[in-house]
Amino acid sequence: MKIVDDLPSGLSALDRPNSYIxxxxxxxxxxxxxxxxxxxxxxxxxxxxxxVAFVRSPxxxxxxxxIETDAARQQEGVIAVVTGPELAKVITPWVGVLTHLKxxxxxxxxxxxxxxxCWQGEAVCAVVAKTRAEAEDACERVVVDYEELTPVTDPETxxxxxxxVIHASLGDNLTFERKHEAGAVxxxxxxxxxxVQATFGFxxxxxxxxxxxxxxxxxxxxxxxxxxxxxxxAPHMMQNLFAKHLGLEEHQVRVLTKDVGGSFGIKVHTxxxxxxxVALSKLLKRPVKFVADRLESFVTDIHARDHxxxxxxxxxxxxxxxxxxxxxxxxxxxxxxxxxxSGIEANQVVNLVGGPYRCPNYRARARVVxxxxxxxxxxxxxxxxxxxxxxxxxxxxxxxxxxMDPVEIRRRNLISDDGYPCAAPSGIRFEKLSHHAALxxxxxxxGYETLRAEQAALRQQGIFRGLGFASFIEVTNPxxxxxxxxxxxxxxxxxxxxxxxxxxxxxxASGVTEQGQGAEAVIAQCVASAFGVPLDKVRxxxxxxxxxxxxxxxxxxxxxxxxxxxxxQAGKALRQNVLAVAASILQADAAALDIRNGIVVDADxxxxxxxxxxxxxxAYFRPDTLPPGFQAELMATRHYVPRAWxxxxxxxxxxxYLEVDTDxxxxxLLKHWxxxxxxxxxxxxxxxxxxxxxxxxxxGAALLEHCVYDERGQLLNGNMADYLVPMxxxxxxxxxxxxxxxxxxxxLGAKGAGEAGTAGAPGCVVNAVNDALRPLxxxxxxxxxxxxxxxxxxxxxx
Amino acid sequence: xxxxxxxxxxxxxxxxxxxxxxxxxxxVDFLRDDLGLTGSHVGCEHGVCGACxxxxxxxxxxxxLTLAVQCDGARVDTIEGVSDTGEIADLQxxxxxxxxxxxxxxxxxxxxxxxxxxxxxxxPSREEIREHLSGNYCRCTGYHAIxxxxxxxxxxxxxxxx
Numbered sequence: 001m002k003i004v005d006d007l008p009s010g011l012s013a014l015d016r017p018n019s020y021i022x023x024x025x026x027x028x029x030x031x032x033x034x035x036x037x038x039x040x041x042x043x044x045x046x047x048x049x050x051x052v053a054f055v056r057s058p059x060x061x062x063x064x065x066x067i068e069t070d071a072a073r074q075q076e077g078v079i080a081v082v083t084g085p086e087l088a089k090v091i092t093p094w095v096g097v098l099t100h101l102k103x104x105x106x107x108x109x110x111x112x113x114x115x116x117x118c119w120q121g122e123a124v125c126a127v128v129a130k131t132r133a134e135a136e137d138a139c140e141r142v143v144v145d146y147e148e149l150t151p152v153t154d155p156e157t158x159x160x161x162x163x164x165v166i167h168a169s170l171g172d173n174l175t176f177e178r179k180h181e182a183g184a185v186x187x188x189x190x191x192x193x194x195x196v197q198a199t200f201g202f203x204x205x206x207x208x209x210x211x212x213x214x215x216x217x218x219x220x221x222x223x224x225x226x227x228x229x230x231x232x233x234a235p236h237m238m239q240n241l242f243a244k245h246l247g248l249e250e251h252q253v254r255v256l257t258k259d260v261g262g263s264f265g266i267k268v269h270t271x272x273x274x275x276x277x278v279a280l281s282k283l284l285k286r287p288v289k290f291v292a293d294r295l296e297s298f299v300t301d302i303h304a305r306d307h308x309x310x311x312x313x314x315x316x317x318x319x320x321x322x323x324x325x326x327x328x329x330x331x332x333x334x335x336x337x338x339x340x341x342s343g344i345e346a347n348q349v350v351n352l353v354g355g356p357y358r359c360p361n362y363r364a365r366a367r368v369v370x371x372x373x374x375x376x377x378x379x380x381x382x383x384x385x386x387x388x389x390x391x392x393x394x395x396x397x398x399x400x401x402x403x404m405d406p407v408e409i410r411r412r413n414l415i416s417d418d419g420y421p422c423a424a425p426s427g428i429r430f431e432k433l434s435h436h437a438a439l440x441x442x443x444x445x446x447g448y449e450t451l452r453a454e455q456a457a458l459r460q461q462g463i464f465r466g467l468g469f470a471s472f473i474e475v476t477n478p479x480x481x482x483x484x485x486x487x488x489x490x491x492x493x494x495x496x497x498x499x500x501x502x503x504x505x506x507x508x509a510s511g512v513t514e515q516g517q518g519a520e521a522v523i524a525q526c527v528a529s530a531f532g533v534p535l536d537k538v539r540x541x542x543x544x545x546x547x548x549x550x551x552x553x554x555x556x557x558x559x560x561x562x563x564x565x566x567x568x569q570a571g572k573a574l575r576q577n578v579l580a581v582a583a584s585i586l587q588a589d590a591a592a593l594d595i596r597n598g599i600v601v602d603a604d605x606x607x608x609x610x611x612x613x614x615x616x617x618x619a620y621f622r623p624d625t626l627p628p629g630f631q632a633e634l635m636a637t638r639h640y641v642p643r644a645w646x647x648x649x650x651x652x653x654x655x656x657y658l659e660v661d662t663d664x665x666x667x668x669l670l671k672h673w674x675x676x677x678x679x680x681x682x683x684x685x686x687x688x689x690x691x692x693x694x695x696x697x698x699x700g701a702a703l704l705e706h707c708v709y710d711e712r713g714q715l716l717n718g719n720m721a722d723y724l725v726p727m728x729x730x731x732x733x734x735x736x737x738x739x740x741x742x743x744x745x746x747x748l749g750a751k752g753a754g755e756a757g758t759a760g761a762p763g764c765v766v767n768a769v770n771d772a773l774r775p776l777x778x779x780x781x782x783x784x785x786x787x788x789x790x791x792x793x794x795x796x797x798x
Numbered sequence: 799x800x801x802x803x804x805x806x807x808x809x810x811x812x813x814x815x816x817x818x819x820x821x822x823x824x825x826v827d828f829l830r831d832d833l834g835l836t837g838s839h840v841g842c843e844h845g846v847c848g849a850c851x852x853x854x855x856x857x858x859x860x861x862x863l864t865l866a867v868q869c870d871g872a873r874v875d876t877i878e879g880v881s882d883t884g885e886i887a888d889l890q891x892x893x894x895x896x897x898x899x900x901x902x903x904x905x906x907x908x909x910x911x912x913x914x915x916x917x918x919x920x921x922p923s924r925e926e927i928r929e930h931l932s933g934n935y936c937r938c939t940g941y942h943a944i945x946x947x948x949x950x951x952x953x954x955x956x957x958x959x960x
Contacts, residue, residue, distance in 0.1 A: 026894050033902030034890040034909065036837015036877030043836035133822070210841050210849055210903040210937050261839070261903030262937045294842040516900030516938050689897050689943055696940030720846040720935070728941040729932030733924070757940075 017596045017606075018532070020525040021748070024685035025535055027521040029259075029514065038259040041214035041231045042291045049216065049287040050079050052277050053135035055125040055142045056299070057117030060151035060372040060713025061166070061334075064115055067125055068143040075141055077134030080284055082126045084112035091279035092245045094270065096336035098486030101343040104176040104368075106336035107167035111276040116149070118166060118334035119374050120714055121299025123273050128280055128288060151372035151713035155308065155331030158369035166334050166370045175336055175368040176343035180350050182425035183361030188323035192314030196397045201783035202386050202762075204306035205705035207379055208725050211261020212292040213301060215274045217281035226253045228278060231260040233268040233513055234553035239545045240489045241270055241339065242278055257543030260515040264697065265379040266301050267515070268555045270338040273300060298718030303707055304345065304379035306331055307386050311353075313394040314361075319404050319412040323361035324354040326390060330368050333375030339488045342376050343368050348383025348475070351426045353391050355473040356435050356651065357413045362425035372713045380697060382556075384474060384759030392470040392763040393770075393782060400774065406469055406767070407448065410439055414471060431644075433651040434739040435471055438675040441737050442469075442653050446673050451657060459775060465659045465670070466774075468767025472760040474650040476557035476678070476752025477743070481646035493641035494558070495549025496567040498527055498574045500634040502620050504598060504612030505537045508570070511551015512563030513543050517754060518686035519559040523567045525682055526748065530571025531578075532595030533612070549637060557752020560682055561648060562640055565746040569638035581619050581632045582610050640746065648743045648751040652676035654695065654760035656768040662776065662795060665788030667703055667769060669732040676756045677739040680749035687753045688736040694757020695734050700726045701758070702765040706785050806870040810835070811879025819866045826850040826861030828869075829876060837877035837906045841935065848934035851907035852876050858914050877906035886913050889951050898947040900938030908934045912948045921952045 032038050069081040093108035113124045125142050129135035150164050157163050158173040166173055189195055216229040226248060232238050235255040243250045260267065277290035292300060307330045314322035328349050332342040346366035354362055399409040414435035415422065423429045448467075455465045480492040494511040501507060508527045514520045524538040542548060549566075552558060575595050582600040583590035586609055594603040600610040618625060619632035626632065642648060655673045660666075674691050681687050704724035708716045717723045742749025762784055769791070770780050778794040792798045807816045810833060817832055824843075829835040829852065841849030843862045850861035853875040880886050886909055892898070899905040908931065915922060915930040922930070927945050936944065 027897065030894040030897075030899060030902070031890075033899055033905055034893050035881040036835075036906040037881075038902055039836075040839070040903065042840065043830075133820075208935075208937060210847065210901065210935060211839065212841075260901060262901045264937070294844070516902065518897070518900070685897050689900065689939060692940035692942050693900060693938045694940075697937070719844060720842040721844060725935060725937070726940075727932045727935060728928040728945065731928070731941050733945075734940060734942050 016529055019529040020535055021529050021680065021682055022684065024683055025521065025525060027518050028524060029520055033259070040211050040259045040261050041216060041229050042211060044216045044229045046216060046218055046287040049289055050128045050130060050284065051132040051135050052126050052128045052280055052288050052290045053132060053139050054123035054273055055127070055139045055144060057113065057120060057122045057124050059117060059146055059148050060120045060153065061149040062117050062146040063149060064113060064117060064124055064144060065147055066145040069125065071141040072127055072138040075134065075138035077130040078127060078138045079130065080128040081138070081142065082280060082283065084110055084114040084124065087112050087126065087276060087279050088114055090246065090283050091275055094245060094338040096338035096341045098341050098483065098488055100486035101176055101341060101347060104336065104341055104343045105170050106175065107170060109272060109335040109338065111272050111279055119372055121374055123276060126276055126280060128284060153371060153373060153709060153711055153713045155329050155369050155371060158331060158371065166372060173370040175332060175370055176346065177367045178347055178350050180364045180426060185323050185325060185361045185363040188361035189314045192322040193317045194398065194401045195312055195314050196394060196401055197312040198394065198397065198780070198782050200309040200311060200390055200393070202305040202307040203706040203785055204303045205701055206298065206301050206303045206707055207264045207266035209262035209264065209266050212294060212297045213267060213271060213274065214291040215277050216287055216289045217278040218287040219282040219285060221285045224252060226278065226282065228253065228255045230255055230257060231267055232257055233263050233515060233555050234490065235513065235543055235545050236511070236550055237490050237553065245275065246279065246282055255545045257513055263515040265382070265555065269302055269340065269377050271300065294720055295718060298723065299374050299715055302337060302377040302379060303374050304376055305386065305701065306376060307349065309386065309390050311390050311394060313398050315398040315402060317402055319402065319409045321357055321359040321398070321413045324359060324391070325363040326353050328366040331371040332368055333373055334370055335375055337375050337377035339490065340378055340483060344378055345383045349387045351428050352383060352387035352473060355387070355424050355428065356415065356471040358415050359413065360425050373709055374715070380694065381755035381758035384472065384755055385698060385701060385762045388470055388472045388759050389763035389766060393766055396468065396767045397780060407439065407443060410469070410471055411436065414439065428649065429645060430649050431743055432741045433473065433649060434677045434741050435651055437739045438651060438653045438677060439471065441739060442655050442673050442675040445675070445735055445737050446655050463659065464662055464772045464776065465657065466768035466770065466772025468656045468764045468771055469653060470760040470764035470767065471653045472651065472756070474652070474752070474755045474759050475647045476650055476755065477561035477642050477648035478556045478558060479642045479646045482556065491550055491552040493639050494551035494563045494566050495637060495639040496523065496563065496570040497549055497635060497637040498531065498570045500574065500578055500612065500616055502616050504616050505539065506531060506533055507539050507541065508567060509541045509548040510563050510567060511549045512559040513554045515554060517554065517559060517690060518683065519554055519563060521686065522560045522564050522682050526564045526567040527571040530568045531575045533598045537598055549639065557754040561746065561750045561752050562642065564682060564750055565748050566638055566640040568748050569640060570636050573636035573638055577633045577636055578615055582615050584627055584630050585615065585618055586610060642745045644745045648745065650676065650678050650751045650756065652756050652760065654764045656764045658765065658768045658772065660769060660772040660791060665791035667786065669699065669730065672732045672734045674734065674757060674760065675737040675739060676753060677741050678753040679740065679742040679751035681738060681740060682748070682750055690753045691736045691757045692734045694754065695761045696726045696731050698758040698761025699731065699765060702762040702784050702786060704785055804867045806867055808869050808871060809873045811875060821865070821867050823866045824862050825852065825864040825866050825869055828866035829861065835876050835878055839903050839906065841903070846935070848907045848911065849904055851910050851934065853910060858910055877910065880910065888954065889913060889916065892947040892951045896943050896947040896950070898939060898943040904934060904936045908936065908944060916948065916952055916955060921956050924949060
């Protein structure tokens with residue numbers, strides 16, 4: 001078995017005895033998950049719990065003329081049948097806008113549609129029954145009289161005067177527009193020896209979390225409290241939103257998040273049907289459970305991407321890139337998703353294009369338009385795969401145009417590793433990146449020259465293999481600049497509370513959440529190392545707004561870099577507190593003591609002085625023996641938020657080696673590589689697995705995944721048989737390497753790693769496909785997913 | 799067979815079970831809702847994702863494509879059962895050591911599926927492991943770590959290591 005080296009990384013700032021920083025320790029929660037003893041929200045049952053199912057609009061756009069519910073109410077097991085106007089008396093609508101996205105607009109969205117359904121799948125009526133099956137049975141008996149309206153389904157014509165406006169009150173179908181210009185763009189293109197222009201297409205796809213969205217809401221009228229079990233990435237954000245829209249105080253709402261069956265950004269948004277389930281619990285004064293079935297997931301889980309980008313690059317014959325220009329158009333759903341908005345992805349595209357390179361000349365426009373399709377919002381690596389694909393496909397096309405090796409053109413243009421800090425022409429700022437070191441490393445790891453020779457030899461035999469690269473940058477550790485400055489009550493800071501228990505073990509409550517990334521393990525490693533106990537003495541608690549420090553949760557690769565730093569600082573603070581107790585017991589100087597491996601020792605010699613169990617025993621049960629006036633404080637809380645940099649940008653490079661069957665158009669992935677720089681690596685195995693999982697999600701986007709809509713706004717492949725996801729048989733082995741450039745913004749120096757794989761994989765796979773097909777004179781493919789028919793079309797065979 | 803409800807008797811994880819079930823109820827819903835065996839998961843409900851994989855008379859099947867009423871007289875083993883007997887303890891340990899799971903939702907089905915392959919004996923190639931697991935969807939890991947863990951257990955078992 002290839003176990004990642006379980007060795008300290010030798011990072012001096014964290015060089016405590018018995019440090020777990022940099023070690024591949026297993027996650028503490030895996031035992032229960034491998035035994036089927038986890039507790040996902042879909043497993044939760046409560047006394048008197050009812051189940052809700054929804055009648056959903058079969059039309060992309062329709063007026064709801066009447067809803068006949070009598071027959072449904074007579075069905076066996078039915079508790080209530082509730083329409084949009086009825087539920088609107090319990091829960092107020094919301095509007096997904098933020099002030100820092102200048103000009104963004106959206107319309108009020110209701111928990112259940114009122115008057116109009118604006119996408120196929122929007123809930124128009126709720127049926128609550130004793131079982132889910134009975135609720136679904138009764139849904140069949142709800143008769144909705146619809147008047148079909150003209151749907152808006154083509155982003156290209158969404159702004160034409162002849163196109164109906166989805167929300168008349170907004171005046172047009174434009175959600176958000178951003179323009180940006182830096183340097184002397186026209187002059188730079190004029191000075192280029194070659195200008196490569198291209199149009200890119202990025203298909204809509206979705207998260208397909210293995211556990212669908214799930215929620216159990218329990219309004220206790222006696223306590224006047226709402227308890228919500230929810231598979232969410234951001235419990236405190238949801239606490240705020242439930243309170244706000246149900247007219248409650250935040251302290252009346254508790255959000256509990258236990259095991260979550262995958263998230264990837266899908267479970268960090270406000271979903272109308274989940275808000276409806278919560279409102280129904282309040283209305284009916286009993287627990288209400290909603291678990292999306294797979295068909296509902298496809299038409300209601302946020303979709304992502306769906307961008308069309310016209311782009312060009314200017315290049316000189318010596319390889320110097322002179323300018324980038326993009327015009328991005330993305331068609332979201334009928335509403336900007338609350339509370340993070342659906343403008344962030346396009347905004348990120350503008351921020352990130354050209355980001356790895358020195359080129360100062362950049363012009364960008366991004367437009368976000370409403371569509372009568374399912375809503376779109378932030379999904380893993382928001383905007384990154386689009387920006388990276390556009391940039392990296394242009395760079396390799398430019399290299400091909402001037403006859404330069406794709407590695408060489410990058411070497412001539414990537415920002416120098418000693419050129420930091422610096423800013424990109426889009427305005428984003430970099431503290432310290434390592435593009436050249438990463439590129440050098442991946443070229444070595446993959447044996448680039450050997451593969452090129454093999455590729456050339458095989459071409460002689462009619463076997464067409466391709467090599468592609470993608471250098472990328474990645475947004476992690478967001479400060480308040482991401483959401484807070486725009487008015488969203490989404491915490492940028494995070495906290496950790498650590499407590500010495502009565503036997504010398506440590507409890508840590510953290511504001512970040514765990515959906516499989518390994519956040520609990522990373523928090524435990526930070527606490528154990530900073531405080532000085534064996535890892536198995538640390539128990540981490542997350543996902544309970546009543547009991548953990550206020551925090552943002554886990555998204556945008558913030559759990560390790562922000563939550564981990566808070567835990568590290570809390571562990572250090574508790575160590576000082578405990579040493580003060582030990583010093584008073586031992587009549588020693590606290591500064592001369594340390595805690596190592598769960599024992600108070602002399603810092604200089606390491607001589608063992610006192611067990612933590614004894615410190616705890618005295619402090620808790622015999623404080624009368626401590627000096628007068630001395631109070632032991634065996635709990636410490638610390639918070640952390642990045643302040644020096646709005647985001648901790650990371651970087652990396654990926655490479656793909658694949659073979660294209662030119663008769664069938666099928667692509668066989670042979671090998672994939674990624675070198676990533678996420679700063680201090682707290683747990684190398686978890687970082688590698690984040691990268692691998694992310695790469696495969698990116699490969700899914702590149703080759704398989706696509707939410708196919710027809711012109712009437714009907715999703716044609718909304719199930720797991722027709723919507724293709726990566727399965728084990730088609731995926732390659734993925735080799736991961738690291739460069740380490742810690743951020744100086746925190747003591748740990750850790751940045752995020754969760755977006756890297758998804759950010760870079762589509763661009764490098766597409767580059768590899770085009771590299772394979774280039775000698776055949778095929779048209780360059782710039783539309784993903786790269787399906788067999790698109791390959792055969794590029795070859796002129798169909 | 800026009801009755802909607804049926805009495806069934808079966809053995810689940812070695813324990814005798816007698817229940818009256820709705821004819822339309824799937825095996826996985828029966829295990830989860832009626833017996834509280836929530837280790838088997840519901841991912842797609844149309845036989846694609848493999849999260850509901852359980853063993854019926856020793857053979858892995860999709861719990862969402864099998865009706866509970868079909869299991870009258872049968873022996874059903876779930877992740878809870880094979881965990882308690884220790885049958886796959888080495889495989890579970892390898893998944894933990896190798897971090898071959900992230901969210902863990904696919905894991906019970908993945909483990910039961912892998913155990914079918916491992917029970918054949920020998921050391922399958924990585925391609926054979928990938929092919930065998932290709933009916934079990936994992937969104938988190940990208941599969942590489944799962945293949946590593948299964949391969950490691952196959953080698954250990956072949957060499958008679960614990």
